[in-house]
Each structure stands twice: as structure tokens, then as C-alpha cells.
Amino acid sequence: MLYRECGNYKDTYAKDMAIFPIPFDRWGLGVMLVLAFLVIPFTTSDYWLSSIMIPFYCFSLAALGLNFLTGYAGQVSLGHAAFMAVGAYASLILYSRFHVPLLLSILGGGIVSSAVGPVFGIPSLRIKGFYLAVSTLAAQFIIEWILTHWKWVSGGVFGTIDAPDLYVFGWILDTPAKKYYLVLCILVLLVVFGKNLVRGQLGRNWMAIRDMDVAAEVIGVSLFRNKLIAFAVSSFYAGVAGAMVTMAYYGAANIEEFNLVLSFHLLGAIIIGGMGTVLGSFFGAGFMILMPIFINQALLVFLERVPSDLRANSEAIVFGGLIVFFLIVEPYGMARLWHTIKDKMRLWPFPY
Amino acid sequence: MNQKTEPLLRVEDIHISFGGLKALNGVSLEVYPGEIMAIIGPNGAGKTTMLNIINGVYTPDQGRIFFEGTERPLKMKPHNVAAMGISRTFQNLALFKGMDTWCNIMVGRTQKMHSNFFSQGVYWGTSQKEEIEHREAVEWIIDFLEIENIRKQPVGMLPYGLQKRVELGRALASEPKLLLLDEPMAGMNLEEKEDIARFILDTNEEIGYTIALIEHDMGVVMDICDRIAVLDFGNKIAEGTPEEIKSNPKVIKAYLGEAEQA
Numbered sequence: 001m002l003y004r005e006c007g008n009y010k011d012t013y014a015k016d017m018a019i020f021p022i023p024f025d026r027w028g029l030g031v032m033l034v035l036a037f038l039v040i041p042f043t044t045s046d047y048w049l050s051s052i053m054i055p056f057y058c059f060s061l062a063a064l065g066l067n068f069l070t071g072y073a074g075q076v077s078l079g080h081a082a083f084m085a086v087g088a089y090a091s092l093i094l095y096s097r098f099h100v101p102l103l104l105s106i107l108g109g110g111i112v113s114s115a116v117g118p119v120f121g122i123p124s125l126r127i128k129g130f131y132l133a134v135s136t137l138a139a140q141f142i143i144e145w146i147l148t149h150w151k152w153v154s155g156g157v158f159g160t161i162d163a164p165d166l167y168v169f170g171w172i173l174d175t176p177a178k179k180y181y182l183v184l185c186i187l188v189l190l191v192v193f194g195k196n197l198v199r200g201q202l203g204r205n206w207m208a209i210r211d212m213d214v215a216a217e218v219i220g221v222s223l224f225r226n227k228l229i230a231f232a233v234s235s236f237y238a239g240v241a242g243a244m245v246t247m248a249y250y251g252a253a254n255i256e257e258f259n260l261v262l263s264f265h266l267l268g269a270i271i272i273g274g275m276g277t278v279l280g281s282f283f284g285a286g287f288m289i290l291m292p293i294f295i296n297q298a299l300l301v302f303l304e305r306v307p308s309d310l311r312a313n314s315e316a317i318v319f320g321g322l323i324v325f326f327l328i329v330e331p332y333g334m335a336r337l338w339h340t341i342k343d344k345m346r347l348w349p350f351p352y
Numbered sequence: 353m354n355q356k357t358e359p360l361l362r363v364e365d366i367h368i369s370f371g372g373l374k375a376l377n378g379v380s381l382e383v384y385p386g387e388i389m390a391i392i393g394p395n396g397a398g399k400t401t402m403l404n405i406i407n408g409v410y411t412p413d414q415g416r417i418f419f420e421g422t423e424r425p426l427k428m429k430p431h432n433v434a435a436m437g438i439s440r441t442f443q444n445l446a447l448f449k450g451m452d453t454w455c456n457i458m459v460g461r462t463q464k465m466h467s468n469f470f471s472q473g474v475y476w477g478t479s480q481k482e483e484i485e486h487r488e489a490v491e492w493i494i495d496f497l498e499i500e501n502i503r504k505q506p507v508g509m510l511p512y513g514l515q516k517r518v519e520l521g522r523a524l525a526s527e528p529k530l531l532l533l534d535e536p537m538a539g540m541n542l543e544e545k546e547d548i549a550r551f552i553l554d555t556n557e558e559i560g561y562t563i564a565l566i567e568h569d570m571g572v573v574m575d576i577c578d579r580i581a582v583l584d585f586g587n588k589i590a591e592g593t594p595e596e597i598k599s600n601p602k603v604i605k606a607y608l609g610e611a612e613q614a
């Protein structure tokens with residue numbers, strides 16, 4: 001019995017309602033944190049830190065933001081990448097033009113994005129499902145257009161702003177490891193905050209709206225308030241993720257990076273990773289980052305050199321195929337598979 | 353029941369039509385504090401429509417609605433009606449399928465929870481205190497409805513009768529002044545019906561809630577209700593105590609008429 005739910009009796013509701021009520025989960029989380037803070041930065045190459053771990057963390061945060069909106073509150077969005085772009089541009093403008101301190105700039109990117117999100121969330125008060133998806137698509141196009149054509153924002157050069165050196169409290173972040181820690185710390189703070197939100201009354205209201213909106217409303221859940229908060233929180237997370245990925249990974253805000261394809265990828269990531277779970281956002285983002293690398297490696301086994309169109313096509317096929325697979329077979333994604341494994345371990349080694 | 357007291361809820365001359373169909377045609381009803389009142393009538397009579405109007409899901413074309421003696425606008429957002437103290441269960445199961453039993457019931461307390469967004473995010477201070485306090489209230493309801501053993505099960509997997517019970521719990525959680533139940537026993541076997549009837553009576557007598565319910569099972573209605581209103585094709589054709597209704601020729605005709613069609 002590796003995974004035990006019973007046997008540890010909770011004598012108060014406070015303990016039952018702790019963030020991770022089960023010791024195994026607490027230990028698991030502890031191990032992950034030790035790995036992230038103490039092992040990975042010292043055992044992996046700079047390439048791994050800067051090209052895999054940093055984007056993985058950033059896209060996990062973005063996926064988490066989308067999961068709040070789509071997985072928890074049930075509002076489909078195809079404009080998530082655009083909200084990342086808003087955060088990216090806003091933070092970079094604050095940092096490089098207005099010389100706002102780095103952490104405040106990143107926060108500012110999130111805040112600007114969270115102000116824009118609800119504007120595009122207003123249609124959700126009237127329409128749902130497919131039609132809402134189409135109207136969030138408008139967000140993607142409108143924001144992309146504004147960011148490329150509004151000279152003051154984009155600086156006029158193909159919508160690109162370069163990120164200057166990063167300083168935190170006068171300390172320069174010049175190595176991948178330092179940037180890695182910046183991203184990791186912000187990620188951990190926001191994940192804890194988000195986890196608390198979704199397991200509290202706000203999260204329950206969101207899920208109520210997702211599962212049965214008329215009943216939720218009659219029971220006392222304000223659709224207006226809770227949906228708009230979902231858009232605001234979701235785009236805040238997107239904005240911070242966009243700011244971080246720009247500053248710590250791309251090195252420049254470039255609208256091309258935040259196009260519709262990324263919006264689709266993020267949606268695919270949470271479908272594969274697990275809708276309506278925090279963990280699923282990580283699985284999904286990890287998948288999104290690692291799959292192309294695996295496919296490339298796999299193709300190299302058969303070919304000397306992988307033509308880029310073949311690689312791109314195989315990525316699309318595998319990604320699309322998996323989305324269909326999870327939608328049909330396991331709508332709760334990899335996070336649910338993980339749950340099933342834990343269920344098995346709970347009984348292990350007894351098969352009944 | 354003292355009919356002289358001020359009604360808790362009074363709807364007056366309610367009209368609503370869907371397309372060409374007049375679903376309610378000038379219906380007036382009162383619900384008095386402390387009573388269990390039943391709305392009965394053949395299929396399609398407009399019973400559920402009436403509840404939807406009271407809840408603000410539909411806006412009537414005409415009429416007036418008074419709650420606790422003051423008139424409220426005809427058009428009102430359902431969550432604002434909930435805030436006034438009206439709660440509801442649904443004819444077709446309307447639970448939040450992705451959540452556990454206790455979370456479903458906890459949603460019923462949403463109007464009572466006020467800790468702000470940031471406090472919820474850090475889960476510290478007011479928000480933690482509030483969460484535990486309301487969890488205790490939810491546990492009280494879980495005990496009351498005898499569903500302790502399913503408190504952490506996802507509701508989608510529960511048998512029908514238990515789902516209905518959880519839905520009752522969710523409605524109770526808001527501690528309403530008026531509880532509306534739309535066919536709380538539909539599709540249940542005798543034993544399950546008896547359980548629900550007992551819970552309804554206890555809710556009324558022990559907790560003191562005022563209840564208006566819709567039910568097709570005449571036996572149960574006659575047993576547990578103080579007063580009955582009968583709707584037929586969007587009109588109220590009778591109102592009175594169970595004895596009066598039983599012997600009312602119009603009611604007998606409406607029901608026999610239905611039996612003939614069937």
C-alpha cells in the first residue's frame with residue numbers, strides 16, 4: 001500500500017481541507033520541489049535549463065490559466081495566446097521604456113492582460129460552446145492586429161521589441177540558471193495561489209457553471225461575476241506566462257510567437273494533460289514541449305537528417321491524434337490516468 | 353394554517369406564453385410562512401414554468417410578484433432571487449456532475465460566503481475560517497440527509513435516488529426562507545419516496561422552512577401537504593386543503609380527462 005488515503009484519520013475539517021490532505025501527495029510535492037529547486041539546476045546543462053525547463057514552466061503557467069477558464073469554468077477560449085502576447089508586450093514596455101523594476105513589470109504584464117481578458121469574455125454572458133469559441137477567436141485576431149499595427153506598442157519593426165538585460169534588485173540575471181530560478185519562483189507562487197482558488201468557493205462556482213449553468217444561477221452563483229473573474233484570472237496567468245517566456249526564453253516580444261497555432265496548442269495541451277486539474281496543466285505543457293523533441297529523435301533513428309516539413313507534419317499528426325484519443329477515451333486526460341495509477345497503488349500489493 | 357397571516361410569497365395574475373402557447377394564463381398563488389404547499393396538475397399544466405418565473409429563470413409577460421410583503425421586479429437575475437432567500441431543486445437532475453457530494457452542497461452556500469478573491473488565493477485568515485465554518489454547516493446537512501458515506505463521491509456516479517437527495521441538500525444549504533421542490537420524488541421506489549417525504553416533513557417541522565412542492569404522487573401530496581393548488585392548461589382550477597381538493601369536481605375532471613386521453 002504505497003498510496004494511502006485511509007488509515008490517516010482527519011479529526012478536524014481544517015485538516016481535511018488542507019491543500020494536500022493526503023501524506024503521499026504532500027511527499028510527492030516535496031520531492032518535485034526538491035527536484036525543481038535543488039537537483040535540476042545543478043545536474044542539467046544550460047541547454048536543458050534555457051530551452052526546455054524555462055519554456056516548460058512558462059507554458060505550464062499559460063496552460064494553467066487556460067485550464068481555469070476552460071477546464072474549470074467551462075468557457076472555451078481560442079484566444080489564449082493573444083493574452084500571453086498582451087502580457088509580453090505590456091511587461092516589456094513597462095520594463096524597458098518606463099524602467100519599472102522587473103518583478104513589477106511582469107506583474108504589470110499580467111494585470112494589463114487581466115484587464116483585457118474580461119472584455120473579450122463579455123460575449124460568454126450570452127453565448128456558449130462553439131459560438132463562444134468563435135468569438136474568442138476574434139480576440140486572437142484583434143489583439144494580433146493591434147499589436148502589429150499600433151506603432152507605439154510594437155516600436156514599428158514587425159511587432160518586435162527586444163528584451164534588455166534582466167535585473168532583479170540590482171542583480172543581473174545573466175545565466176540560464178538565474179533565469180530559471182526567476183521563472184520557477186513566480187510559477188510556484190502562482191500555482192499555489194491558483195490551487196487555492198480552484199479548491200475554494202470561486203473554483204466550486206466555476207465548476208458549477210461548467211456543469212449546469214442554469215442550476216448554478218438559481219442556487220445563487222452569479223454567472224456575470226464568476227465568468228468575468230474566470231476570464232480575468234485566466235488572462236492574468238496568460239499575461240505573466242507571456243511576460244516570462246518573452247524575457248527569459250525568447251529574448252524579444254514577437255507577435256509571431258503568440259499566434260493562433262499556440263492558442264490551439266494550449267487548448268490541446270489541457271485536453272491531453274487533463275481539463276479541470278492543476279496537475280493536468282503541467283502534463284499538457286510538458287507534452288507540448290517534449291513531444292517535438294521525441295519525434296525528432298525517433299525520426300533520426302530511421303533517417304540521417306529529418307526534413308523540417310516531415311517533422312512538422314508528424315508533430316501535427318501525433319498531437320491531433322492524441323487530442324482525439326483523449327477526447328474519446330479519457331476526457332480528463334493524463335491527470336486522470338495518473339489518478340488511476342494512484343488508485344491501483346492504493347491497493348497494491350493486494351489485487352483487490 | 354392561519355390564512356389571515358401575510359403570505360411569504362404571493363404571485364398575482366401571472367401570464368406567460370412561449371410562441372403561441374399560453375403556458376400560464378393569469379395564475380395567482382400564495383405561499384404562507386411555515387406551510388408545506390403543493391402545486392399539482394397534469395403534464396404540461398405550467399407547474400415548472402411557475403417555479404421558473406419565481407426563480408427569475410423566465411420573465412412573465414404580465415403579473416406581480418411579492419416576497420415578504422414587498423413587490424419585486426418581474427425581471428430579476430436568478431442569483432439575486434436566491435439572495436432574497438428562495439432555493440430550488442429541479443425536475444430533471446441538475447447536479448454539478450464533476451464535483452463530489454460535499455462540494456455540490458457547498459455551492460449552495462455561495463451567497464453566504466464573502467471572503468475576497470485574494471484571501472481565497474492565499475487561503476489564510478478570513479477565507480480559511482469561512483471555508484471551515486461553512487464546511488461544518490454542510491456536514492450538518494449531510495448528517496441530516498443520511499448521506500455521510502457518499503460525501504466524497506463524485507455525484508455523477510451515484511444512483512438516481514441519492515442524486516435527488518444530494519440536490520435537496522444543495523437547496524437546503526442556502527438556508528432558504530422558501531424552498532421550492534420540483535417533483536422531489538419522481539422516479540423513486542416506495543422506500544426512497546418515504547425517505548424523501550420524511551426529510552421534507554423534518555425540514556418543515558424541525559428546521560421550520562416554508563416549502564412549495566410539485567408532485568404527481570397524490571398519496572404523498574395528500575399526506576404531507578397543508579394546502580394544494582391545482583393547475584390545468586395554464587389556469588388555476590382549484591385551491592384548498594387536501595380534503596377539499598379530493599372532492600373537487602373540477603380537479604376530478606382534469607385528472608379523469610387526462611386518464612381518458614392516456
Ligand SMILES: Nc1ncnc2c1ncn2[C@@H]1O[C@H](COP(=O)(O)OP(=O)(O)OP(=O)(O)O)[C@@H](O)[C@H]1O
Pocket residue numbers: 370373375393394395396397398399400401402443
Ligand atoms: N422554455 C420553453 N419554451 C417553450 N415552451 C415551453 C418552455 N417551457 C415550458 N414550455 C411549455 O409550457 C407548458 C408548461 O410546461 P411546464 O414544464 O411548466 O409543465 P409542467 O406542469 O411542469 O409539466 P410536467 O408535469 O410534465 O413537468 C408546456 O406545454 C411546455 O411545453
Ligand SMILES: [Mg+2]
Pocket residue numbers: 399400401443
Ligand atoms: Mg414540470
